[in-house]
Amino acid sequence: MGIFTKAAVSALMAGTVAGGALAQESEFLASEWEYGPRDVIEGEVPVWNTAKQKITAGEDLVGVTIDATDPRTYCAAANAGYDFTWVEMQHQATSWESVARMFASCPDAEAAHGIRLAYTDKREDQHALDSGAMVIVYPTIDSADEAREAVSWVKFPPVGRHSQGGGQRWSMYEDVEGGYRATFNDNIVVIAMIETMEGVEEVYDIAEVEGLDALMIASGDLGNFSGSAEGTPEYESIVDRVFDAATSNGLQVCGPLRWRAEREGFTCCQAGTEMSLSRRGAEAEAEATARAE
Numbered sequence: 001m002g003i004f005t006k007a008a009v010s011a012l013m014a015g016t017v018a019g020g021a022l023a024q025e026s027e028f029l030a031s032e033w034e035y036g037p038r039d040v041i042e043g044e045v046p047v048w049n050t051a052k053q054k055i056t057a058g059e060d061l062v063g064v065t066i067d068a069t070d071p072r073t074y075c076a077a078a079n080a081g082y083d084f085t086w087v088e089m090q091h092q093a094t095s096w097e098s099v100a101r102m103f104a105s106c107p108d109a110e111a112a113h114g115i116r117l118a119y120t121d122k123r124e125d126q127h128a129l130d131s132g133a134m135v136i137v138y139p140t141i142d143s144a145d146e147a148r149e150a151v152s153w154v155k156f157p158p159v160g161r162h163s164q165g166g167g168q169r170w171s172m173y174e175d176v177e178g179g180y181r182a183t184f185n186d187n188i189v190v191i192a193m194i195e196t197m198e199g200v201e202e203v204y205d206i207a208e209v210e211g212l213d214a215l216m217i218a219s220g221d222l223g224n225f226s227g228s229a230e231g232t233p234e235y236e237s238i239v240d241r242v243f244d245a246a247t248s249n250g251l252q253v254c255g256p257l258r259w260r261a262e263r264e265g266f267t268c269c270q271a272g273t274e275m276s277l278s279r280r281g282a283e284a285e286a287e288a289t290a291r292a293e
Contacts, residue, residue, distance in 0.1 A: 130167025
């Protein structure tokens, strides 16, 4: 019995080694793999993200900036008539736990849930999307390679390298037409901010990157990085270059909300913070209820 066992084990090991050798000899090339039909929709893909609908149609898209972390404050701003929220993750010490809590507090808010990330990074993108973000704003995009990397972390395969993972997004969007996973790539909004002189130099190549929806001209940092004040010929020449690169490639052009009234062609804009809304609301109420002199 012992001899038979040893012989059987030896044969099994020999077969395993041989099988392993065959497996090593067989060639597998990821570049030649044909993506399967599991998450493919035949015909037109439903677009259920209202922010995507508007930006694709060239309609005005206005985002309210969110600095606070209180869910009640967030939901009040998200239901105040704006098109998307701009949760500030670049210049605020907001945690991803706070973001997830705010989104979960009003998953069906009028505004699409959106985030400005601090930088292009797989981990940051994953946290944003797992929380339920459907608008992603990337700051300081300096090159086409960086723009392609940004898109790759946002889009699901076969377009990008976004991991399916878990997160509350699956329950937030479980009833969307066509299913969340199969329609996500056609519903996410990706905005690249042009702020540095390197970004301005490469802006025509950046604008050609597939998967971007808009270029945003960062009015303040454009002056910060150029050393030129808004309204000067130097500053305005930069604005014109970015505007032309975007529109020449079918992208929308974004800027501060005041530019919507001051300049032609700016269809997506960043509004003020939820705290400025609160202050203006209090001022308006005080004025409306003031006693006549």
